Ligand SMILES: CC(C)[C@H](C(=O)O)[C@@H](O)C(=O)O
């Protein structure tokens with residue numbers, strides 16, 4: 087198969103972890119006889135520095151015409167705590183999501199047998215956790231009208247949802263649930279928000295099309311609690327952009343390490359794959375960042391292109407590196423650890 | 438001292454737990470020579486049934502002229518999942534907060550030595566946790582404009598904040614931090630929301646008035662994660678209404694039981710004290726609900742009225758009941774347990 091993959095390394099540790107994913111993908115391509123043509127493009131602070139824009143048109147064109155996008159991380163401390171900064175790296179991320187129509191962020195949460203004791207949660211609470219949070223990614227309060235009034239003394243943001251946006255995401259959730267344990271939980275704040283009531287209405291309307299799926303409706307505050315108390319109670323969770331932002335980060339504590347959690351952002355034409363960790367600027371350039379989340383994101387990429395064996399092979403080699411302790415320092419528990427690039431080389435050579 | 442306390446039992450287990458708090462308060466009054474005059478009033482589903490309104494004017498008058506309000510819980514399953522219900526118990530809660538001007542919800546999070554192993558979190562992560570979440574309670578997306586457009590196919594909610602609302606809450610946070618470890622964390626989503634940027638601006642503007650307080654600014658998604666990873670990293674957290682709703686429930690897992698966590702909702706004239714657990718309808722009328730959260734809320738009430746010895750006495754007797762296993766079934770670990778009313782009697786007789 088011929089694959090065109092846009093490669094957005096981004097900021098901080100982005101370039102380093104992306105490099106390892108490229109090595110792994112190239113090894114996969116070699117083994118299974120695919121041809122990957124990588125199309126590097128600028129994003130984030132790197133793009134602001136180069137062309138004054140965190141998601142330049144040229145980058146968009148490269149992504150829009152690719153089969154998939156592999157993404158590192160975005161964000162630079164120089165822009166944080168500076169309310170006056172007019173252009174910010176995160177804007178690039180939001181613009182990219184919107185322009186590419188990446189409406190569904192998929193974040194699987196699971197545990198790794200060899201890492202289960204790294205979690206702040208007790209083993210019996212989390213062992214066997216296998217859930218997916220499906221976050222709406224191109225609507226809600228992220229993209230509604232916002233601004234100031236009264237000489238800047240009043241600020242507002244609007245959480246807006248249209249029925250089709252909810253339905254599109256919910257259908258994806260139902261479809262996923264059908265392939266899994268057939269349990270779907272819609273998370274909202276319908277006891278307060280009108281947009282949540284539209285969510286509930288819309289999802290209720292779809293229930294009859296998926297009679298086998300057991301649907302529940304829970305409030306975001308309760309789920310923020312239950313997700314920690316008993317994550318095994320969930321299978322597929324669907325939720326709005328802001329609630330998903332919060333829940334997906336929260337869920338990452340279950341696995342014990344952000345350095346391992348992959349994600350995809352699915353659009354109707356092209357999809358994007360990225361680790362859930364950020365640009366981690368303190369570690370940038372030190373060759374110490376954990377590349378596994380990015381490598382596992384590449385596995386999701388292959389899986390979505392129906393290259394399931396390839397995806398399984400990547401997961402196998404990642405598990406092998408964990409089992410054999412061929413890991414970066416964040417996972418080494420003070421024991422022997424390896425550089426980012428060494429882990430990448432090891433993974434590629436074990437494929 | 439003469440005390441007028443409005444007594445809002447509410448729904449579900451509300452009346453049962455409130456009864457125990459009354460016993461405890463009466464025992465305190467007797468011991469320390471106070472005179473409490475209880476003023477019962479209707480709220481929630483109980484009020485809807487009686488007068489068609491979840492927070493009737495009469496109830497408001499009773500609360501507004503009291504020295505403090507002791508509140509049970511609100512909510513009834515009959516109104517859940519019924520998008521057509523015009524009047525809902527929760528509306529009473531929101532109206533009460535707004536009309537009484539209860540702008541700051543104070544939720545302490547701490548661990549009980551005898552219960553630490555009930556938490557889903559590992560002991561070393563939580564032992565010694567002592568933080569307070571200060572949630573803005575009368576603004577934000579709870580009270581902004583909301584509605585439908587496009588024949589009901591678009592729904593919107595508005596998150597609005599005015600500078601004075603933020604400043605009022607932030608000052609309370611700074612004052613609290615000064616009496617504690619002098620650390621304040623402002624939690625927002627300033628990388629996306631304009632209202633969060635106003636929060637950050639306003640809090641930054643106050644920093645110079647409190648030079649001893651170390652202030653940090655963190656994003657809600659990161660905090661949803663860090664609160665579980667390392668709760669001891671926080672002292673006082675200030676945040677908007679919706680974010681606080683989510684974080685306070687999430688924080689309750691640290692203590693291992695919602696049945697123990699008290700809260701206060703502070704206004705400029707009168708304040709309200711309530712357990713953070715809900716109306717728990719499944720347990721209503723069974724005399725099995727844990728009354729300790731309500732009893733500890735009464736301790737916060739005394740403390741705010743500067744009756745510190747009285748508050749300490751309540752906490753002492755609660756700790757004694759935990760240490761001696763004189764507890765309801767939720768805390769009994771399959772061992773001997775006591776009825777709600779028995780626990781109340783025991784507490785009162787040990788004062
Ligand atoms: C950087 C930020 C705008 C972004 C978001 O809130 O969506 C991030 O937290 C994420 O989850 O990808």
Ligand SMILES: CC(C)[C@H](C(=O)O)[C@@H](O)C(=O)O
Pocket residue numbers: 277278307527530682
């Ligand atoms: C019942 C609901 C409206 C309420 C809220 O969201 O404020 C509750 O969750 C709370 O935290 O007191």
